[in-house]
Amino acid sequence: MTMKFLQGGALLLGLTALLAACNTPDTTPKPPTYACPVDTVVTPISSVQGTGAASPLVNKVVTIRGVVTQDAQAGLSGFFVQDLKPDSDPRTSEGVFVFTAAAPNTVKVGEVLEVTGTVKEFFNSTQLDSVTTVTSCGETTLPTATALTYPLSSPDALENVEGMLVSVSTPMTVTNTFTLGRYGELGLSSDGRLFNPTNGQGATLEANRNRTLILDDGSSKQNPAVIPYLNANKTRRAGDTVTGLVGVMHYANNAFKLEPTQAPVFANTNPRTAAPKPVGGTLRVAGANVLNYFTTLDDGKNGARGADSADEFKRQKDKIVAGLRGLDADVITLMEIENNGEMALDDLVAALNSAAGKTEYASVKTGTVGTDAIRVAIIYRPGKVETVGNARIDDNPAFDKARKPVAQTFRDIAGKGVFTVVANHFKSKGSCPTTGDVDQGQGCWNALRVEQSKALLAFADKLKLTDPDVLLMGDLNAYGEEDPIKTLEASGFESLNKRIPLADRYSYQFDGQFGYLDHALSTMSMKDQVKGITEWHINSDEPVVLDYNTEFKTPAQVAELYAPDAYRSSDHDPVLVGLELTADGATTVPLTVGVTGPATATVDQVYTINVTTGGTPTTLVADWGDGGGFERLIPIAASGPHVHTYKKAGSFTITVKAGRNDDKEIETATLAVTAK
16 A cells, blocks of 8 residues: 555656646747848849859849848948858858948848848949848848868959858968058968068968958058057067957958957967077177168158157167167177268167166267168177277179178177178168069069179178178078079078078068068188077067057057067067187288268369278279379378369269288278269
8 A cells, every 4th residue: 555655656746747847938049030021022142242253233223131240330331241041152152241331220230131222343342332221120040150261272262252251260370460550450371470482481472372361350440549459468469379260251452351250369379589599609699670760850851761750769769779788799780770970870879878877889980881861880899899990881883772781890809709790781672663673573673682692792702801700691682592692692601590490580571471581691611600590579570550650549559559678679570690709810900991071062172081991001092083083192091181172063983992912902982972
């Protein structure tokens, strides 16, 4: 009896539980429902997009139906809709941009709309324009994002998803930060950063294009008040990574851009470094670009290239000083310093010494070099090295359209080793001619840069007469596998940059592609004396918006984005070489000659030049350029004024020659003057 009762109770409990389960409400969310007018003639979005770059229905009035995937009216003046009934053709996109201009509509993501407007191609972006009606049909769930995998089969592959919700499963690397501050964009690439095809990493332009994606900020506005994607250090460095991107693929400014619908999550995989990597040795030699360091402020008319206010110049100076001091180098070759005699160079050296609290650096004196607005220069630590003779300048005409190389021989005070360093800055790849030395894959003026390499080799041959150890430093405006570098290598110079691992071999970024324009090459006699080399990536990886300039920035950005540190102190990364020199015996002071004087002379009035010499010349002559030929300059002294009177107006080139050892050694200097 008791058992039957228990069995009956159990049955009753089971029945109660079953009834309770049947009465429990189903909490599983159901897709929202929508209903659109049944009599509307709807054109599929795939028909609007078509299978090509341009819509086959341009200028036609159509009604489309789709779900809102992104409301970008605040930033892009429109919203994106995607068809809920896609066709079966993978060549046609199912999404489209609806341009609302200055008359925005109240829409929300997930809302199903019928939109009537005119099909337009706005700079190759298919969109619905001149919207007349927007009808809401209700809401629904968003379509699954179309998965994209990089690299693409071709850049045109994104045409098939223009205006659609997409996801990118491939991990992407930041490779272009140039327009982050100006347009809120980042250039991304698969399989790491992009390298210039002529840099040596084996890249091609086609492969680079297939690996590239632009991440936008959902806005077409310039100079956004809030710059997107910055990290806690107020930067976003090239080499950082991002995964799991989701957004709508938009076409604007001749490029496909992902407008994110979910906030991208970046990893700081390429953090800043407080100092360069170790290079070993007992002596450190660097090459650094100082980003048009001009003491003459740019007023827009005077040809100055640097800061345009005292405030900007202080900001620039503080960053340059931080970068140079961070190198901890004993000899530094400088590029892009104002060619105004010693004024700009002395200003920089004074700032370095002020920051050190002592006289740490001195400069190699050359005065104005050539006619370019900028020049190269050399500074050094007198406590570590001493100069052997004066600076030598290469006056080869190959450098008339560039900066003349400047060489200085040094002796290591502790180890007694002697070497000569040459500061260089070859012709740039820009300012292209319409014919002749045009871009044929290595930038414009490549043939001229090859001639400059040949001239530099001839200059180096003369330098090696003093000591065989010669180190070429500077911006050669040629990537690692281009003809100018191959010319130097073929004549016995080692490209020290090639000791750096491939992935780290860069100093400059242009159009999202990296490479090294900043070189260190040495004679083979230095092979075992070079203990290491590195490129300190304080500039090329950083967004340009972090530099000293105040243009195109809000007052808050001017204050908050700037820091008086080394990062983005220039647009080129500095190169650092470690040396351990072999002790040398007595060295003959090299023969040198220099000439300075006013750029203009007055006819029938005395014109004065100053000539400097080194190495104790036994002959010194000058040709004033007006047809009189060479005449002896007396006395032969280390320096001294010499005079001439021009009898006619014109442009003349003064040539001064110094000789010794029965003129078996001759050095030449020139000066351009206009007589009026």
